[in-house]
Amino acid sequence: MKLNDFKLECYFGQYEFTAPYLLTQSDCESMTTNELLSLEPGAKEDYLNQWLGYTETWGDPELRELIAGLYKGMAAEDILVFHGAQEAIFGYMNVMLQEGDHMIAMYPNYQSAYEVANSVPNCEFSKWYIKDDGEKWTLDFDELERLIKPNTKVLAVNSPNNPTGYTFTNAEIKKLCEICKRYDLYLFADEVYKGLEMDGEKREWMADEYDKCVSLGVMSKAYGLAGLRVGWLASKDHEVLENVVKFKHYMSICDSAPSEFLSKVALKHSDELLQRSIDIIQDNLKLVDEFFERYPNLFEKKAITCGPVAYHKLLIDMPVKEFCQLAVDKKGVLLLPSDIYGMDDQYFRMGYGRKGVPESLAKFEEFLIEEKFV
Ligand SMILES: Cc1ncc(COP(=O)(O)O)c(C=O)c1O
Structure with missing residues (x-):
């Protein structure tokens, strides 16, 4: 199996821990183990007594129950826990896609959603493009059909x-x-940013709506707990889950016991943690909106209603890749240009879930002024 480089991870590998002003992160603000454990009475003592042996391949039974509780119609046996969302995607796609198959993915998308398809001989992949209508991003269901x-x-x-x-x-x-x-299709619903609805409409998990759907969730994004590396697939299709678990035997085998413990604490306080992330995003959005109002000739802002990331357009002649490179080289401000998503256009990603956004935005503005973009 030959996989193409994961462009986003290569880019982040270069800058995520060196650039001081992160303005494109997709995971919300994290916290210390101490802060998380403080949410639950007695949790600190229990954590210190956590047994460090192997764990169950399907995931800790109580954790599976807590995850199932996020859904309308799932039970613990419908949940398979992974070492992050990434492992779940890789396992699912490897199990599902064979020579001669065709898959469709919304595009742009997280690269691992379609890169396994590209690596399977004779497996065809089509892009269902999300399009810019001038104000917002749209999808055409007729085009999907x-x-x-x-x-x-x-x-x-x-x-x-x-x-x-x-x-x-x-x-x-x-x-x-x-x-x-x-059309009797399997649906892979990556819902890792779910829980961050800011438009008043709480979304259903797609696996609650369709039995051949697996829905992907994770502690990394909306909960801000990326370092736990805990993700999951939820589905009523047990045949699919049984096949993916056999693949997991060749990956992590089982999850980390301390991470499972901490994920249970977090999920017992799910609403509180999600609200914490939403509050940070909404505070940042106010500043970001004011920022874009100041520079209408430089950027076309795309509003977001859910989640921590937005994809805006650079309106000047300079290629967006060069613009982002200059921002990180000159000021240490990290943005994500569209070539990372395999696109040849002028968009760049910004992320609003971190507490450092106001400071990073100020540095970005300094960059615009000092480099005479404005
Ligand atoms: C859409 C999407 N799915 C999956 C992942 C992988 O999540 P994790 O890093 O928790 O494995 C990411 C991470 O950026 C993502 O953006």
Whole structure:
């Protein structure tokens, strides 16, 4: 198996821990182990007594129950826990895609959603493009139907989407599931940013709406606990989960016991942690909106209603890749240009879930002034 380089991870490998002003992160503000344990009476003592042997491959039973509780119709046996969302994507795609299959993915998307398809001989991959209508990002469901072929096996969606922030409404989720049902497609729903709805419409998990859907969740993004490396697949399709668990035997085998413990604490305080992330994003959004109002000739702002990331357009002649490179080289401000998503256009990703955004935004503005963009 030959995989193409994961462009985003290569880029972050270079800058994430060296650039001081992170303005593109997709994970929300994290916290210390101490802060997390303080949420639950007695948790500190229990954590110190956590047994450090192997754990169950499917995940800690109580953790699976807590994850299932996030859904409308899932039980613990419908949940398979992984070492991060990334491992779950890799396992699922490897198990599902074989020679001769066709898959469709919303695009742009997190690269691992489609890169396994590219690595399987004779496995075809089509892009369902999220399009810019001048104000916001949109998706055309008729176009999706036109992309479906007799050998289409998997449709991979990501909502809220990284990088555009596009988020299906509940009506669109129903429509999507109806299409999958009509064409008998497996639906891979990457919902790692779920829980960050800011438009008053709490989204359903897609696996609650369609039995051949697996929904992907994680502690990294909305909960701000990326260092735990705990993700999961939820599905009523146990045949799929049974196949993926056999693949997991060749990956992590089982999850980290301390991480499972800490994830349980976090999920017992799920609403509180999600609200903490939403508050940070909303505070940052006010500043970001004012920032974009000051520079209408330089940027076309795309508003977001859910999730921590947005994908804006650079309006000047300079290639966005060069612009972002200059920002990180001159001022240590990290943005993500569209070539990271395999696109040849003028968009760049910003992330609003971190407490450092005001300071990073100020540095970005300094950069614009000092380099005479404004
Ligand atoms: C859409 C999407 N899915 C999955 C992942 C992987 O998440 P994790 O790093 O928690 O494995 C990411 C990380 O950026 C992502 O943006």
